[in-house]
Amino acid sequence: MPHLPFASPIAEVYDLAVVGGGINGTGIAADAAGRGLAVFLCEKDDLANHTSSASSKLIHGGLRYLEHHEFRLVREALAEREVLLAKAPHIVKPMRFILPHRPHLRPAWMIRAGLFLYDHLGKRKRLQSSRGLRFADDSPLKAEMTRGFEYSDCWVDDARLVLLNAMAAREHGAHVHTRTRCVSARRSKGLWHIHLERCDGSLLSIRARALVNAAGPWVARFIRDDLQQPSPYGIRLIQGSHIIVPRLHDGEQAYILQNEDRRIVFAIPYLDRFTLIGTTDREYQGNPAQVSITPEETDYLLRVVNAHFRKQLSHADVLHSFAGVRPLCDDESDDPSAITRDYTLSLSGGAGEAPLLSVFGGKLTTYRKLAESALAQLAPYFPDMGVSWTASAALPGGEGLRNPTELIDALCQRHAWLERSLAQRWATSYGSRVWRLLEGVTTQADLGEHLGGGLHAREVDYLCQEEWARSSADILWRRSKLGLYLSPAEQTRLDEYLKRLTPCPAHMT
Template sequence: MPVNHPIYDVVVIGGGINGVGIAVDAVGRGLSVFLCEKDDLASHTSSASSKLIHGGLRYLEHKEFRLVREALAEREVLLAKAPHIIRPLRFIMPHQPHLRPAWLIRTGLFLYDHLGKRKKLAASKSIRFAASSSPLKAEITQGFEYSDCVVDDARLVILNALQAHELGAKIATQTRCISAHQQHGLWMVELQNAQGIYHVQAKALVNAAGPWVAQFIQNNLQQKSPHGLRLVQGSHIIVPKIYAEDKAFILQNEDQRIVFAIPYLTQYTLIGTTDREYQGDLDHVQITETEIDYLLNVYNAHFKHQLTRQDIFASYSGVRSLCDDESDNPSAITRDYTLAVSQQENAAPLLSVFGGKLTTYRKLAESALKHLAIFFPEMKKPWTATALLPGAENLLSVEQLIAQIMQTVSDVPFELAFRWAHAYGSRVWIFLQAVRTLDDLGQDFAHGLYAKEVDYLVEQEWAISSQDILWRRSKLGFQFSLDEIQVLDQYLLKLHLKRAQANAA
């Protein structure tokens, strides 16, 4: 066997939340791991979520008690693992008696409070709205309030990848898996990146390609998918902040679906999501006119301040890959995950991930490793439940970290210290080392983005393009003009050339 075909215990296809979750769990158990992602980490579904770590209150109506229980328990596990990118948030549900009776909602919230362990999050309660101060329409006089969490979804992916890398996993972004086939009891995996085609071998192959999971099995492996897949588009709109409170709203609609209105990046409100069957190009998913109308109509049915299309600042869409349960209603399709292991005689196993949700990625990974345990008898025990993600180490509180940053960097604005603390946690000191003023941070690209941070993202977090930095790692894309992006692109080009020359030497 050629020496340039390294053998890994596990090769993971897909750099979304499920792929990186499985990779970090596996490498932490002593397995050698290679992960490839055809684009950037979290560049598709995992960065197009509603940014929630939640139990899924509406899933109770579909009797998905196991999923809700697992998700509720995971809220506090993940909150402890990454308090810099995850925080508690109170949700307000205006009561619409003709949609769901109060007793049904109270029962659902009682289950929501008690199905999973709840230590840090406050319990639910009934509330009344004062007509003069409530942002809701005057006829909406009462409702309910409960707890869930919000998260920077793309950074959750990146932090898991970073932890996997630091434990020894190889993370290869901008690397497409062209094909894989069995050879001498191993998977021979053919990969392609900007430098060309190369191969690695795997004792087990994990297909965590998200919306591409069935397509990968059929086209790249030349096998039949063990499960059908339903592709469901979810879209969101972003508008200027529409109410002062730092609380989210969960809005009931006539079709029995719900829409969230969530505080986002201090100055915006995020409204979503939709559910529609999707059959288009998975690499170019865009919100439809029908979805825009739907979200605006649900919002306007509840709030005094009315929105029009002119208020929409931005939008994004993602495709959820759900295991086909033959439901007629996209909203009723299970959000639970299914793991399928296939193995021919004396051949290496294939594990494929169907479905799943952001909140339960860690439990999904544990379940995946449980399926693979028979093939790796020396594998260590589960470990991720109490392991802090990068940036949570030595972090007493985000508020204290913000204060420390402002004491160290004399002229840093609060908003910048706030963003750094929430994005990087204690890892912020890697690029703030020896920084005492903003001038020490190097080139200023605008809106609080400096060369020191850019260099860190390229060197430590696999950032290559301005899109990677502005939309998935910093969320500054809303503020940057085309001219400012061009300046950043020019800097990145020079930085990549310099790194390439250093590697060649």
């Protein structure tokens, strides 16, 4: 490649360089930094910009994975529900799921057996067990659906889970650089020599004793194009799309809907006023950065929901949609829904060579266990590395937090002028870090300009200073979901406000 004038290294040598700012990359960076390693993480876009913010927002065992006999994955995921509830009670909450019984699809005995396994495969302390249901006349489901089942899983703000792991990494000394692309990396004299390019075109170089490839949908391409090596595994890109519609039913319960093709679709209460419906499973061949829902997927999701609910939806009811690409390890399955959601870690590097660890597959729920497995594989290269620690450590904002309701009450008590709805959003976004956001605030005027949807200048400033936010999309769709509440004119005003700020740094160390 041509010579480029890369800047001097930011640090002489890092222990670990992580490429990819999704849930796996930030999870590994946080775990490694907490064990005393010097960590550098780069993400070519915003944190959680792609797959990790395009999920169904669930921390779940994966009830349907039992049909594919993925018992280890389900057991691990079920146990992680309780761990994440304790680590981040502000962004993770229990949720009950109702599964209407449709006798022509799966017999009742099969569902009961699956739910029995679901209740007992993993540790369950805080979540209720499953039970059978008889639907009353006021059920939102169609009259022919008279019985079903109910079980527990959890809801999560997926993008904020990524943010909190990046913050945890930074607070343990990691250097986190967003909008910074890894251009190339080469082994030399027992180290990785890594060249990077920021979004403003400036260049820098670092060195690291080990390299982690957590590039998600780009994991195989990164190995092939940027490292110029053959990839040890193939990747199947599976598109999952969702739609958001006005609230479909009362209550806080979600619905899991069985379709004729034996796939399932979730209908999940979302942000008080909406219902999130998804997901689909289809092969995707294009650029992962340009994925979007197809008309056929919208038709599919509407058809499944309309087959179950009394209230009928049309395309006019779709307020918003999003799509992501799940990078699943190619197991040569003919059915996209049957491809394993388990993760595969590939470690390469001969004697005297710096190791490369590549992450293939994985799911949001098991990111912490994946990070532990990654550090276990790298442990021989770092004999002084600390022990695992993340199982019992709170994520930022979860420190000392038992119940978000207590925090909401405390906020309203200290700030009598504060609307409870805003206190609730802050408490369930920032947890105990909300006190940092409100440092020096004594009146509503101290929040600065109201930019719409309960978003004030003070919060925007905080997100730029503390959470790597730089654009309105960062703020409205990943740090929050206020994009559903702000008008186009208000979004334009936010863009104008951000332009007036001192440019936010791409990295925070």
